Amino acid sequence: xxxxxxxxxxxxxxxxxxxxxxxxxxxxxxxxxxxxxxxxxxxxxxxxxxxxxxxxxxxxxxxxxxxxxxx
Numbered sequence: 740x741x742x743x744x745x746x747x748x749x750x751x752x753x754x755x756x757x758x759x760x761x762x763x764x765x766x767x768x769x770x771x772x773x774x775x776x777x778x779x780x781x782x783x784x785x786x787x788x789x790x791x792x793x794x795x796x797x798x799x800x801x802x803x804x805x806x807x808x809x810x
Contacts, residue, residue, distance in 0.1 A: 741765055747782045748773070768805075 741762050746769065748757040756773060763769050773779060778795045794804055 740767065742767070742785060744769060745782075745784045746771070749780050750774075751778045751780075 741764065743760050743762050746757050746759060746761045747755070748771070749755055756779065757771065761769050769783075773796050775796045776798075778793065780791070780793055782789065782791045784790075792804075794800070
């Protein structure tokens with residue numbers, strides 16, 4: 740089911756990379772494309788629930804993050 744989420748992503752230098760409302764795909768996933776070789780702080784919220792996580796985009800990092808769950 741498609742849902743709207745507030746997505747906020749900053750890099751380690753404090754630059755805002757994403758600050759927008761995004762709609763999930765029918766399977767519930769959100770596609771994000773981030774610049775390589777950086778570390779990020781991610782906050783996603785929906786309907787009063789929020790999740791925060793750190794992720795990075797270096798060569799050996801995963802390209803599909805499925806562990807973030809709103810609580």
